[in-house]
Amino acid sequence: MPVPRRVLTIFGTRPEAIKLFPLLHALAGDARFASRVCVTGQHRGMLDQVLTLSGIVPDHDLAVLQPGQSLDQLVARLLTGAGAVLDREAPDLVVVQGDTATAMAGALAAYHRHIPVVHVEAGLRSGDIHQPWPEEVNRRIIATLAALHCAPTPRAAAALWAENVDPAAVHVTGNTVVDALHWVRARLAAEPRLAGPIAQLQARFAGRRIVAVTCHRRENWGAGMGGIATALAQLAERDDVALVAPLHHNPLARAAMQEQLGEFPNVALVEPLDYPAFVHLLDIAHLVLTDSGGVQEEAPALGTPVLVLRETTERPEGVEAGTARLVGTDPQAILAEANRLLGDPAAHADMARAHNPFGDGHSAGRIVELMARLAPAA
Structure with missing residues (x-):
């Protein structure tokens, strides 16, 4: 029987958790993967709310949030904390999402260990490194490190191609936030108290x-x-x-x-x-x-x-x-x-009534299939 590929997903904010829980649900139900989760606590209460709602139980919690810390201090804690978890877990793939300090530090720590990085919501660009700040630079850094770029839209894919990212590594998947919205709306219909x-x-x-x-x-x-x-x-x-x-x-x-x-x-x-x-x-x-x-x-x-x-x-x-x-x-x-x-x-x-260009609610499944192609069972 093929050995499942070890996947470590790293995130720390509420938006990341929202956009990643559909993918984590899909990974948990797929025998081709052994899924592990590291949260950094870059957000705390807001992150925990989504974890509870979605039933995600982290395997590691770095709890990096400290009052008044600078971005330098935050990134340093994220980088060393993520690195220590990677050394313990030795995953075959690392998944990060979006453009947070957590995503950038997680991708960099994986790169330091020659671990392929899957970037969910890749290719977003404003064209101005100061807006949004510091997210625009974070996502550009991740783009230089990722092995699989899951672009939510054709425009996002084109932005990556314009930066000379290998076209074979770029795939339009839609945005997993639409998957999350469909899931939550169904929960609200069943449980209006939410x-x-x-x-x-x-x-x-x-x-x-x-x-x-x-x-x-x-x-x-x-x-x-x-x-x-x-x-x-x-x-x-x-x-x-x-x-x-x-x-x-x-x-x-x-x-x-x-x-x-x-x-x-x-x-x-x-x-x-x-x-x-x-x-x-x-x-x-x-x-x-x-x-x-x-x-x-x-x-x-x-x-x-x-x-x-x-x-x-x-x-x-x-x-x-x-x-x-x-x-x-x-x-x-x-x-x-x-x-x-x-x-x-x-x-x-x-x-x-305008067409929503960001997805159809099936993005997580597409990403899982791309991950299986990137890292076939040994």
Whole structure:
């Protein structure tokens, strides 16, 4: 009987966990692989929520999160911690996802040991190494190390080819976030209680259209966040909308929101939501204002228009397809586009019905088959 190939998947943030749990489920059910999991704890509570929801039990937990640590300190802890786990596990393949410090350090530690790296969500590019920062550089580093590049879209694959990545190593798989969304929506249908506080807010704001807001990008801290909050305060003056904004844990990301929006009766500033509640929020929202990368993929899969609170995006497919629009952080630009979608049903319908370019819910299965080809049983 063939010996299963040993796979170690390394991740540390909530977005990584969301996009990797469908792949981990697929690996667990495939006799060709022996799957092991290392979490770094780059996020803590938010990561643990997804692990509990998806039934993923880590084999290793590096718990790297420390108050006030610099990016240098974080990366150093990630690199040495991941390296120690790799030495103990001696996997045949290492899987990383996206563009976090965890993904970059995990890929580099694997490279140091001549272990092939599988990069899930490969090829995203904004074209600006400072936006998003430091993620744009993280994913470029991973691209130089990976043996298998799982690009979510043809554009992402083309970006890798333009960087002289071997075309034979690049495959368009779709984005596993759509797999995760389908799984969570099925859970919500079977267990409505998982919608949690959003179901209560839905009742509280009955008769108003809900605008979901997420803001946390480092490059928006300071003036950018202030501009976003100013626009939201003006938007909240409408009596036909309600704003629901899950606040990031970082005080720099939440201060402007609390200062400018805390007194509006039709604004709910809530603590970070677990994933099912967040999916439910995206599902019921009339539109989403976000500087998140993942939300640009998630909301279109639910038919919810997205206004992107950034100057550039590494997911231009959404803009090209019409599911998303870049508005930056200028208050007047944000307000003009939000009011247009709230006041023009045809414009809203055009975005809501636009083709979602990010996947069909079967990406994890495609990646597993590619991994089997990359590392056939011994």
